[in-house]
Amino acid sequence: MKREISLEAFTDGKLYTKNDMVKVGCGDCRDCCDCCQGMGDSIVLDPYDIHQLTTNLHLPLEELLSRYLALHVVDGIILPSIKLVSAQAMVNAGSEIAADSMQAVEVCPFLNHMGRCSIHTFRPGFCRLFPLGRYYVNGTFQYILQNHECPKENKTKIKVQKWLGISNLRSYENFVNIWHYFLVDMEALLETSQDEAEKKTLNLYLLNTFFKTSYSTNDFYGEFQERLTKAKSILL
Ligand code: SF4
Numbered sequence: 729m730k731r732e733i734s735l736e737a738f739t740d741g742k743l744y745t746k747n748d749m750v751k752v753g754c755g756d757c758r759d760c761c762d763c764c765q766g767m768g769d770s771i772v773l774d775p776y777d778i779h780q781l782t783t784n785l786h787l788p789l790e791e792l793l794s795r796y797l798a799l800h801v802v803d804g805i806i807l808p809s810i811k812l813v814s815a816q817a818m819v820n821a822g823s824e825i826a827a828d829s830m831q832a833v834e835v836c837p838f839l840n841h842m843g844r845c846s847i848h849t850f851r852p853g854f855c856r857l858f859p860l861g862r863y864y865v866n867g868t869f870q871y872i873l874q875n876h877e878c879p880k881e882n883k884t885k886i887k888v889q890k891w892l893g894i895s896n897l898r899s900y901e902n903f904v905n906i907w908h909y910f911l912v913d914m915e916a917l918l919e920t921s922q923d924e925a926e927k928k929t930l931n932l933y934l935l936n937t938f939f940k941t942s943y944s945t946n947d948f949y950g951e952f953q954e955r956l957t958k959a960k961s962i963l964l
């Protein structure tokens with residue numbers, strides 16, 4: 729999701745790379761699950777996130793959509809995001825965190841009864857980042873620290889790549905960047921069309937190509953690149 733406001737308004741004003749130290753260490757989120765509730769449809773998922781979820785939960789995208797995810801239009805493009813569930817339902821299910829930690833009406837369906845992420849090892853990229861964000865400019869991106877997002881006090885400094893905790897970070901960052909700028913191109917393409925049927929066809933093509941069709945488990949990045957090259961040759 730794009731935001732076009734001054735960096736100083738919501739960050740510490742610095743740009744970080746994966747090798748920089750940044751003040752995000754929050755004591756392993758002890759007694760806190762603030763960022764896993766009340767966030768609406770803001771956890772937008774990319775093809776790598778969906779690949780991780782389908783592979784690790786052994787569920788096809790259709791099943792994920794019926795249970796945990798929803799499709800939303802983001803800057804003109806239909807993309808999957810996490811679908812929050814009623815906090816009351818968690819209470820009714822006997823959640824041990826309900827009484828004192830759940831302040832929002834809706835919570836992430838992956839939050840377990842102890843107030844921890846049940847998919848921590850394969851959680852989405854947005855969750856790995858938080859409270860970091862990405863700042864895209866000139867065909868690349870750097871990391872930003874959103875000042876007021878995580879309420880924990882006395883945070884410690886941690887290297888960005890350790891915070892993200894993702895293997896093969898170079899390939900992941902390359903994928904994230906390519907996917908972002910491809911979506912920018914798609915958004916521009918959709919804006920030029922006045923034909924709603926044409927827009928729907930393009931969105932279905934993107935969903936089928938990059939999300940619905942499963943990736944081989946051992947070379948996600950190679951397969952993604954192949955699909956992208958083909959999509960660009962057809963669409964751009
Ligand atoms: S708000 Fe901060 S401390 Fe709380 S769960 Fe999120 S990252 Fe952890």
Ligand code: SF4
Binds near residue numbers: 763839840845846
């Ligand atoms: S997927 Fe995990 S880390 Fe992300 S919002 Fe849900 S519970 Fe929190």
